[in-house]
Amino acid sequence: MSANKTFIQALANAAQRPVELSPVREATTLGAGLLGHVAIGSFASISEIGQTWRPRETVEPSAALDRERWREAIKRSKAWESGLSSLEF
Numbered sequence: 001m002s003a004n005k006t007f008i009q010a011l012a013n014a015a016q017r018p019v020e021l022s023p024v025r026e027a028t029t030l031g032a033g034l035l036g037h038v039a040i041g042s043f044a045s046i047s048e049i050g051q052t053w054r055p056r057e058t059v060e061p062s063a064a065l066d067r068e069r070w071r072e073a074i075k076r077s078k079a080w081e082s083g084l085s086s087l088e089f
Helices: 003-016 029-038 046-050 067-085
Strands: 019-021 057-059
Touching: 003 019, 003 057, 029 046
Parallel strands: none
Antiparallel strands: 019 057
16 A cells, blocks of 8 residues: 555545655565564664664645545445446446
């Protein structure tokens, strides 16, 4: 998901918070490796690992979430359900 710039921008806009992107695509693997370092004593704590964090990019919110437009879009999409349910594949 972090490669999808539209999704990341929408997430930042919806949360009205900056979104920091991991410097590596396989962040789960990186996290497991860093926890291994804590286990063997390379890092004293998880907090110490946090001090090394350097995001690849930070995406700032570019627009406030318009909740009224969102509610209207939900209302419109509910009308699609019956029409789509009648389709045969």
